[in-house]
Amino acid sequence: MLRGLSTFNLWAADLPAAVRWYAELLGARPYFTSEAVGRGPGYVEFRIGDYQHELGIIDRRFAPPGLAAERGGTIAYWHVDDLPAALDRLLARGAELLEPITERGPGFVTASVVDPFGNVLGVMYNRHYLDMLGRRDAQR
Structure with missing residues (x-):
């Protein structure tokens, strides 16, 4: 049923700062950016690791209702x-x-x-x- 990690998403209230932080940490720029209509990037994606897994960072304003803003479990x-x-x-x-x-x-x-x-x-x-x-x- 579960065949492999496709995309691992993180959330950030300050998406540009998160992109800078992860780009410096990973030594790579995102390969994909999704623009939120008239509001700048809403989602960015890096490819990392041996299998080029997707690490996505999403602007927290697009989080599903009820998703905790605190640390996850x-x-x-x-x-x-x-x-x-x-x-x-x-x-x-x-x-x-x-x-x-x-x-x-x-x-x-x-x-x-x-x-x-x-x-x-x-x-x-x-x-x-x-x-x-x-x-x-x-x-x-």
């Missing part, structure tokens, strides 16, 4: 090769530590932050992710 973890370095970079850019580096089991280590726009962002070293990449590369 779901954390999406993005694989990183060097978790301490990734966490240090996020914190240096103004993210707030939510959960410190925590070993979840052999080969599974996580941490999470809250970005300056109130979104929870997880980073993880995940041995299964690397195993999957190795199998994919071997099939090529």
